[in-house]
Amino acid sequence: PDDVRASALDFTVDGVTLGKVVPSIAERLCSTEVETSGPIFEVQQNKLTLTKAAGSSFESRTQAVALVMDKLREEGFVNGWR
Numbered sequence: 001p002d003d004v005r006a007s008a009l010d011f012t013v014d015g016v017t018l019g020k021v022v023p024s025i026a027e028r029l030c031s032t033e034v035e036t037s038g039p040i041f042e043v044q045q046n047k048l049t050l051t052k053a054a055g056s057s058f059e060s061r062t063q064a065v066a067l068v069m070d071k072l073r074e075e076g077f078v079n080g081w082r
Helices: 002-007 023-031 058-074
Strands: 009-013 016-021 041-044 047-050
Touching: 009 023, 016 023, 023 041, 023 047, 047 058
Parallel strands: 009 047
Antiparallel strands: 009 016, 041 047
């Protein structure tokens, strides 16, 4: 729906927009902390992005995001993968 599309935040990494995220999902991602590093996601300038805790390499970012997704799956928030 148009109202969902209009409210969606850009998900950006290094200034490149990778997709869109609805605000409620962005909020959940930002509030999910992993034990080793704290929050991996943050909203800056109305865009969802990765924190410095995610690192700067492809590998470190992939691992950091995977930790968040694993935690959300354990909590029952994410119930499937594509």
